[in-house]
Amino acid sequence: MQNQIDSLLIQACKKGNQVAQMQVYDNYCKAMFTIAYRYLNDEESAKDAMQEGFLKAFTNIESYKPNATFGAWLKRIVINQCLDVLKKQKLKFSDAEVEDLELIEDNNWNFETSITKTDILKAIDQLQAKHKIVVQLYLIEGYDHIEISEILNIPIKTSRTHLSRGKATLRDLLKPKYNEARY
Known part of the structure; x- marks a missing residue:
């Protein structure tokens, strides 16, 4: 049932429905904030990264394919956003x-x-x-x-x-x- 609701919400988001976008945001914001905070250890930076992640997700929602859950797709975007923040802070991964x-x-x-x-x-x-x-x-x-x-x-x-x-x-x-x- 939840997957069906998510699917309908995502379809509405793809059509630019802002009410659906807010519902998706409300459904996933706590989990995405927790993930962002785990990487950045700073509440404001985590909020910013999470919100940037949502913006990227909604901007690129056409590229979302239901072969993975929307939450997993969004999580990857938020993690990548956090890693971008860390890279800007000059975190180097030297081989x-x-x-x-x-x-x-x-x-x-x-x-x-x-x-x-x-x-x-x-x-x-x-x-x-x-x-x-x-x-x-x-x-x-x-x-x-x-x-x-x-x-x-x-x-x-x-x-x-x-x-x-x-x-x-x-x-x-x-x-x-x-x-x-x-x-």
């Missing part, structure tokens, strides 16, 4: 620092059951910016390394390295929480 590294594949993202999702999200916020973004794109948004490399315009090896370093730092940040829970 020079990873050229000679041997990469170990480690797909184990299991944490102790005493560590909550909130603990993990707080720890992610403490990561270096480039590691944080790759960890968020991979772990939270579900992108693979090929997609991350395309989104950030970096080599796949750089994505893997930033993920690996971010994961190692996360484990270090969460060790005190785990040890605290054991007493």
Whole structure:
């Protein structure tokens, strides 16, 4: 039923119906703000990025194809808008620092059951910016390394390295929480 309502709203948006656009905005603004805030850690910047994302979505709504949900399509636009903001802030994803590294594949993202999702999200916020973004794109948004490399315009090896370093730092940040829970 919800997909059918969304489909009707999107069709109305494609015809330029501003009431439908406001309804879509109301339906998705909280989720998109949460995503933007997760990347930018600043309420005003997150609001701006979210609103820019909606503007881009409504401007380019003709390119939306229902092979993915509208929410997923919009989410990608908002994430890209956040990444543009971060790039303007001079966040550099250099592959020079990873050229000679041997990469170990480690797909184990299991944490102790005493560590909550909130603990993990707080720890992610403490990561270096480039590691944080790759960890968020991979772990939270579900992108693979090929997609991350395309989104950030970096080599796949750089994505893997930033993920690996971010994961190692996360484990270090969460060790005190785990040890605290054991007493």
